[in-house]
Amino acid sequence: MSVVTINSRLPEIKEIKSKMVSGIGTGVVWDFDGHIVTNHHVILPTKFRHATSILLKHVHLEVHLLNSEGVEKPYIAKIVGMDFGIDLAVLKISIPKSDLKPIMVEDSTNIEIGQECFLIGATQSYRHSLVTGRISGLNRDCHINGRPPSNGLIQIDASTNPGISGAPVLDYNGHMIAIHRAGLAGLRQYA
Incomplete structure (x- = not known):
């Protein structure tokens, strides 16, 4: 995997x-x-x-x-x-x-708002959990976790929990389009 x-x-x-x-x-x-x-x-x-x-x-x-x-x-x-x-x-x-099975990477410039996305990760310590959602915004700018401003982020509406940080955001074909970085209030998640 x-x-x-x-x-x-x-x-x-x-x-x-x-x-x-x-x-x-x-x-x-x-x-x-x-x-x-x-x-x-x-x-x-x-x-x-x-x-x-x-x-x-x-x-x-x-x-x-x-x-x-x-x-x-x-x-x-x-x-x-x-x-x-x-x-x-x-x-x-x-x-x-x-x-080893390296992740397949997809060009993130090909994604669209409304497109389904999937994350697999250790959500709340449950390893290899699947989370689903949609791309809800592109090229977002925000301040995350006290870090310098980030721009060009992908916003997703997947409901995530601690432990999912670092998880791949996957397209329908299972190719990685981003890496999950942070969740903010509500369903705003950024990759």
Whole structure:
């Protein structure tokens, strides 16, 4: 499966007066090299926007991947890159290429308002849950989670819950058109 569940844990760090933080989110298998794409805030909470080497040294990441037999296996992930401003992170796991199924990506300029969309993710810790909705707006600008202004976002009306961050927004053919970033009041979700 192209969709993975990500567990992150940051222990208490006395040097920076940080308490233990843990979370769950979603990501996608990007390629056969084991790269996983997710949100920055899945890896580190927004309050840690300035990821220091101390933080990065202590964060523990597990990527849970369903294999071809439907059995979920955990893999330790390393951070390859992160961008707080656009809320993206790239991780890497070591796994045989034959066990990976990279996500198929569709050009998001081809989507239309009213088009059906689907998300698969760890909504409220229920792994691999399906959420449905429609594209309700294109090229939206908004401030999300204390980050710099984002523009060009896709607004969807799918009802999502914590844990779905980093999930692929899929078209009817199962191709990814965006990555879910945030939910705001009501049914306003952004990818």
